Amino acid sequence: MPLTSARHSSRSSSAFKQPVAVIGAGIAGIAAAVRLGLRGHAVTVFEGQASFGGKMHEFTLPGGYRFDAGPSLFTLPALVDELFQLAGRDPRDHFRYERLDPITQYFFADGTRLTAWADEAKFAAEVEAKLGTPAADVLRFLRQSGQAYDATAGTFLQKSLHKAGTYLSPDVLKALAALPQLGLTSTMHQHHARAFQDPRLVQLFDRFATYNGSDPYQAPATLSLIPHLEHGVGAFYPEGGIYSIARSLVELAEEVGVQFRYNEPVEEILTAKGRITGVRTAQDVYDFGLVVSNMDVVPTYRKLLPREPAPERTLSQPRSSSALIFYWGIGREFAELGVHNIFFSADYKREFEAIFEQRTVSDDPTVYVNITAHKTPGDAPPGHENWFVMVNVPHDQGQEWDGLITKTRTAVLAKLSRLLGTEVEPLIRAEQVWDPRGIEVRTSSVGGALYGSSSNNTLAAFLRHPNFSRKLEGLYFCGGSVHPGGGIPLCLLSAKIVAGLISN
Structure with missing residues (x-):
């Protein structure tokens, strides 16, 4: 009926x-x-x-390792709070979260380690101490990122771009005034390379293109406002x-x-x-x-x-990138790791060429490791950790994924073991894999593309x-x-x- x-x-x-x-x-x-x-x-x-x-x-997974299968980063929590407030409820009675500090631990291919602190001044000082880039340059970049976000979000994110009324709003004037600093004629990478001389810092900010499954060497510089979401507004961890x-x-x-x-x-x-x-x-x-x-x-x-x-x-x-995710129960704790951890490739451009041009997985992929047990101890047994290990990969176009998974797993283990100074594979107590084929089956995302079309x-x-x-x-x-x-x-x-x- x-x-x-x-x-x-x-x-x-x-x-x-x-x-x-x-x-x-x-x-x-x-x-x-x-x-x-x-x-x-x-x-x-x-x-x-x-x-x-x-x-x-x-x-x-067996042994008591809990995982969030998909998204792992939480920003703009006010958008969730708003839904409870609209219903006349106190959000904190139903949903709690905390601001992460530090946000991310970065591991560069040359062995350099960098902590992204929640406080912008502290992060800028860390960059100056570790990479030699003046803190003032970092703060200037982050301030410009925030200004670009504030000027454009009201028009380009919070309203329909396909209704004429959007362009009659006062918010459009703010967006037009910000156009010069948005870099409409350059790519994210070009924008970052002009702002910083150290290639490691350029790589750090280039990675924000992956937040919508894009390539920083093709995506417009307008996406350089994304860092503001983490460094200006904050990265958060929901309770549980x-x-x-x-x-x-x-x-x-x-x-x-x-x-x-x-x-x-x-x-x-x-x-x-x-x-x-x-x-x-x-x-x-x-x-x-x-x-x-x-x-x-x-x-x-x-x-x-x-x-x-x-x-x-x-x-x-063109579709966005997808992900290859290894869920590992790890039989020890790593004090040097946080909730979010990035292990960079040595050649970022080559990595994105592999994904978007060659439609394969780089031999030296950047590896993201998310460990919720650092905030929710029950997500792993005492003395253990739950590792969500993700590599950006192309969406499924008929690649031979079983072979790519085996090859990538070997490369990921080698990178993590080298940069952490510990052989990781013997520590794996439980394992599951999610690749673009499985993502498509469960979510109906074409080819397992995580973000629909790319922003390239x-x-x-x-x-x-x-x-x-x-x-x-x-x-x-x-x-x-x-x-x-x-x-x-x-x-x-x-x-x-x-x-x-x-x-x-």
């Missing part, structure tokens, strides 16, 4: 609020459901998996790990009346005469005039809208799919494959944009 579509909430205004179907219980879908539920819509979330979270899920974000928001969604239907993937979005009429699953057909897809935009069109014309230019944009050209932001359909009335989109992009904060902002579009 179709879901009852006339359920009316006490949160509604006197005007009738149409029921909404949300496809996918990823973080953006959950946040959109909360916002729409609070605005009086009867919201049903259809999720193909047995539980919520999408890429943001958790699991445990990243998965607690999704868990707390699902609890909030259920409290405001959102229904979740797990193990029930949507098989088709139904349309008639240019508008949405409902969704079909294996269990039933449901009537809905509003649908929000948190599914990757490509399979949304290819699989769920097979009879509707697709925006081919948008869907054909100046117009990439404008070429992302909008948060609404221009041709089908009642169809909206949120999540990492559409505007404003991937990662926890941008997914939450996409949900905010969608809720605003539906309500206006």
